[in-house]
Amino acid sequence: MTSRQKGLKKSLVALGMVAGALAVSASNAEAADPIKIGTFLSVTGPASFLGDPELKTLELYIEELNKGGGVLGRQLELVQYDVGVDSKKAITAVKRLVSQDEVDVIIGGSTSGATMAVVPIVEKAEVPFISLAGAVAIVEPVKKWVFKTPHTDKMACGKIFEDLQSRGLTTIALISGTGGFGKSMQGQCTKLAPAYKINIAASESYGPKDTDMTAQLTKIKGVDGIQAVVNTGFGQGPAIVTKNYRQLGMTAPLYQSHGVASKKFIELAGDAAEGVRLPAAALLVADMLPDSDPQKPVVQGYSAAYSDAYGGSVSTFGGHAYDGLQIAVAAMVRAGSTDKEAVRNEIEKTSGYIGTGGVVNMSEKDHLGLDLSAFKMLEIKNGDWSIVK
Structure with missing residues (x-):
C-alpha cells in the first residue's frame, strides 16, 4: 500500500466513511446515473492558492x-468551472451548474465575493451549497440552502484579540485589503474590538493590485501608542505588507488572518514572516498535535494523501474542500438519496463531524458549526x- 493509499484510508477511516461502506456495489454504481458534484473555484489568477488545492x-x-x-x-461526477476572482464568472458558472448541468450539490466558492454573488441563485434554485470562503456574512444571517466549512473572519478577529489580551496588548492598528474578505474582516474586527477592550487607533487599506503598502504603514507607524498591527486580507497583499513592515523597521507584533494559512505566504514574505502570528486550522500542524487530539488521524491522513498525490505541503484551503465533500456525502448517505431537500436537511443536522477545520456541529441556527476552539494560534518560526502555547 502506497503512502497515498494509506493517507486516504486513514482519513476516510477516521471519518467512519470507508468508500466501500457507502456503496451498494461497483457494478451497480457504474450502471446508475452519476451523482453530480458542482464546483466553481479560483483555480487560476491571484486567488489560485485557494482554488488549486481545493480542486x-x-x-x-x-x-x-x-x-x-x-x-x-x-x-460521483465532478462538474467544475474556473472563475478566477471574477464574481460575474461565478454567477455564470453557478447558473449553468443548476440549470444545465443539474448538479445535486455545489461545493465551492473560493472567495467571499464570488460566494456572496451566487447566494441568491442557489437559494432560488434550492440546491445545497457548501461554500469554501471565509466571510461570516455567508452564514450570518442563516440562509436555508447555504453552508460553509472555513472558520469565519469574525472568529479570526476573536482568536487574534484573545491572543492580544494574553500578551497585555490593547491598542492596535488595522490594515485591510479592499476585497470582499478584507473588507468583511475589517468590519468584524471593528465591531468585536470593544468586547475584548481593544482600541483600534488607526485603520488603513490597500487595493488588490497595490504592490507597495509603505505609505499606509508609515501612517500607522506615526500613530503613538500602537502595540500591534492586524492585517485583514488574503493573497499576495499580506506578503507585501509583511515585507514593507520589516523594511520600515516596525517592531510591534504583526498578525495576519487565516486567509494566508499556507506555506505560500511564508515563501512570498520570506524572512520578513518571522514572528508573524495568525489563527489557523490544526491541519497546518498535524504532526505537532497530541495523540489524544481527535483531529490528529484526520489531518495526518489528509496531509499524507494530498502530499503523496501532488507533492509539496498542504494548505487549510484544500482541507476546507475535503470537509465540504465529506459533509455532503455523509448527508446523502443519511438521507438515502440525493433529493435536494433531504440532503439539505441532513447537512444541517451534521453533528460531531471531525474534519480538518475542527469538530463540526451544525443546526438550523448555525450553518458553520465551529467555535473558537477550532482555531490554533500559530507563529512563524x-x-x-x-x-503558540
Missing part, C-alpha cells in the same frame, strides 16, 4: 470514493509553523 482535493477524494464503488451505489 485537487475534490478530484483526489472523488476518485477514491468512485474506486470503492461510489456513494449510494452510484459514481525559522520559516515554519509553530503552535
